[in-house]
Amino acid sequence: MDRLRSALLEHRRLLAALCTALAVLLALASVRRPPDQVEVAVAARDLASGTVLSARDVTSSLLPAAAAPQHLLSSDDLVGRRVGGPMRRGEAFTDVRLLAAGPVDGLPPDHVVTAVRLADAAGGQGLRVGDRVEVLAVATGAGGPRASVAASGAVVAALPDPDGSDAPTLWLTVPRETALELARVGVEAQLSVVAEAGDD
Known part of the structure; x- marks a missing residue:
């Protein structure tokens, strides 16, 4: 026991430095840890109202899960759909931003x-x-x-x-x-x- 105590006293500065470095590393890891994220389909460029979407109009972006809007649409559901209003580059595609699958789909008769x-x-x-x-x-x-x-x-x-x-x-x-x-x-x-x- 005396030998262990002597060793600890002899290397106390080194042990203190190691503990401090470990605490700093843990703090940095906590700060750098990204929040839960989701992949969201967004406009790849500014889109005019009525634009029929092609593959070049759609890209993806990572958003914090808590900040992602509801009723998101996947990239597979977008090509060929018509934008119901102007959209800015980076804006997420949701169900209310698009018209029906085609320009006249779902219209009443005549x-x-x-x-x-x-x-x-x-x-x-x-x-x-x-x-x-x-x-x-x-x-x-x-x-x-x-x-x-x-x-x-x-x-x-x-x-x-x-x-x-x-x-x-x-x-x-x-x-x-x-x-x-x-x-x-x-x-x-x-x-x-x-x-x-x-x-x-």
Whole structure:
């Protein structure tokens, strides 16, 4: 016992240094240990509303599990799908960011997706894919400007590109007859949209 005590006393500085180094290594390992991560499919570049995804539009990124959004889609589910709104590079793909598997999949009978060119550069702001809107037409005649409802119950299929032209294009799902009427009215009048009240 005396011999062991003497040895410990003789090498106490070395033992203290070793204990300190071990504590530092354990602390560094704790700091460097990455959190639980998940692989997420994200946009490989900025995407305009309505873009049909190809393999070059999709890449993957690691995100902390706690920060990853819900309802993520895998890369295998994305190619051929249509983006329902503008996306920035690195943004994760979730179920609400995409339309159906094709541009007209899931449409009611005799419905089509039609483009409506809006007069206001801010047209479409605040809308989301799936919102119901009224299309308003303002025409100028001999008696002055005249406003009318060109369509109601139209469903937003894709949003205008925020970096696009001064006259944004909104894509709407409407009955085929309504699409023909919107095409006719769009030649004669300026169009705008207002959101309809929801059911809840």
